Amino acid sequence: MDPDAVSKAFVEHYYSTFDTNRTGLAGLYHETSMLTFEGQKFQGAQNITNKIAGLPFQQCQHQITTVDCQPSGPAGGMLVFVSGNLQLAGEHHALKFSQMFHLMPTPQGSFYVLNDIFRLNYA
Amino acid sequence: MDPDAVSKAFVEHYYSTFDTNRTGLAGLYHETSMLTFEGQKFQGAQNITNKIAGLPFQQCQHQITTVDCQPSGPAGGMLVFVSGNLQLAGEHHALKFSQMFHLMPTPQGSFYVLNDIFRLNYA
Numbered sequence: 230m231d232p233d234a235v236s237k238a239f240v241e242h243y244y245s246t247f248d249t250n251r252t253g254l255a256g257l258y259h260e261t262s263m264l265t266f267e268g269q270k271f272q273g274a275q276n277i278t279n280k281i282a283g284l285p286f287q288q289c290q291h292q293i294t295t296v297d298c299q300p301s302g303p304a305g306g307m308l309v310f311v312s313g314n315l316q317l318a319g320e321h322h323a324l325k326f327s328q329m330f331h332l333m334p335t336p337q338g339s340f341y342v343l344n345d346i347f348r349l350n351y352a
Numbered sequence: 353m354d355p356d357a358v359s360k361a362f363v364e365h366y367y368s369t370f371d372t373n374r375t376g377l378a379g380l381y382h383e384t385s386m387l388t389f390e391g392q393k394f395q396g397a398q399n400i401t402n403k404i405a406g407l408p409f410q411q412c413q414h415q416i417t418t419v420d421c422q423p424s425g426p427a428g429g430m431l432v433f434v435s436g437n438l439q440l441a442g443e444h445h446a447l448k449f450s451q452m453f454h455l456m457p458t459p460q461g462s463f464y465v466l467n468d469i470f471r472l473n474y475a
Contacts, residue, residue, distance in 0.1 A: 265420045265433075297388045299467045301454055302427060310388075310452055310469040325473055327450035329433055331424055344422045346433040350448055350473045 236298035236309040239332060239340065244291035244313075251282045257342050264345045277345070288318035291326075305334045306343065315349075325350040359421035359432040362455060362463065367414040367436075374405045380465050387468045400468070411441035414449075428457045429466065438472075448473040 246253045258264075258274035264281075271277045293313040301308045309330045314323035331344035369376045381387075381397035387404075394400045416436040424431045432453040437446035454467035 263422045265422060268418065268420065295391065295471055297391065297469045297471070299386045299388060299454075299469065301424065301467060302429070302456070304425060304427065306425065308431075308452070308454060308467050308469065310450075310471065312450065312471050312473060327433075327435065327471070327473065329431070329452045329469075331422075331431060333425070344424060344431050346420045346422065346431065346452075348418055348420070348433065348435050348450070350435060350450065 232298050232300060232307055235340070236307060236332075237296055239309060239330070240293060240296050240311055243330075244293065247281070248288075248290050251284075252278055254278060254281055258345075259341050259343070262342055262345070264347070266347045267349065286317045290316045292316065292323070301331060307332045307340070312350075355421050355423060355430055358463070359430060359455075360419055362432060362453070363416060363419050363434055366453075367416065370404070371411075371413050374407075375401055377401060377404055381468075382464050382466070385465055385468070387470070389470045390472065409440045413439045415439065415446070424454060430455045430463070435473075 255274050255278040258277050260273050262274060262277060264271040264277040266280060271280050291313055293311060295312045297310040299308045311328045313326060315326050316323040326349050328347045330342050332340040333343045335341055378397050378401040381400050383396050385397060385400060387394040387400040389403060394403050414436055416434060418435045420433040422431045434451045436449060438449050439446040449472050451470045453465050455463040456466045458464055
């Protein structure tokens with residue numbers, strides 16, 4: 230397993246799902262998963278998906294600038310740190326954001342998101 | 353242990369040490385620690401401290417905008433996500449940055465930095 234390839238594939242999958250079918254992200258989170266979105270805390274796949282699906286914009290497009298990853302310890306997890314731009318429909322200027330994910334392996338050989346922290350980077 | 357209080361104390365300690373005595377950060381890293389600094393990877397306390405101490409500016413000041421934290425799993429670790437401004441001596445404009453730390457507990461009841469990822473947020 231090449232961690233850089235895994236993290237890049239995860240990031241592409243995550244944001245393309247976010248931009249086309251937000252509720253499709255539910256399968257990436259488990260009951261122990263945590264999201265901190267602009268300082269607001271959510272736990273569990275359902276609460277997290279409700280938050281993401283309920284964000285007050287209909288269409289958006291994420292453009293990724295950087296992806297960094299590191300193994301997070303002996304449990305086989307992986308930290309993925311993303312920076313990029315978020316373009317909302319009807320807005321002239323994109324918003325800059327940073328986001329980190331802590332991916333943990335599943336028994337099926339895939340990964341789920343244990344930790345997710347999102348922040349807009351205001352200019 | 354209040355995770356928010358621990359992460360806030362860590363962040364204050366980390367950046368005040370960075371801004372006054374960068375080599376003093378060595379004690380926060382272990383041999384397994386990893387730093388990804390603007391995409392460059394370093395491992396081990398000595399290599400990481402060499403990188404930080406060798407950054408091409410003499411004086412700097414970090415101003416913290418946000419600190420978010422989450423527990424990282426059953427091993428007792430903590431993820432700390434920071435955004436802020438980095439003011440370099442002699443520069444008019446501060447640089448915006450985002451940084452994440454994965455803190456792991458030590459047998460002495462303290463924490464060390466297992467993972468550290470730093471990115472400037474270019475406008």
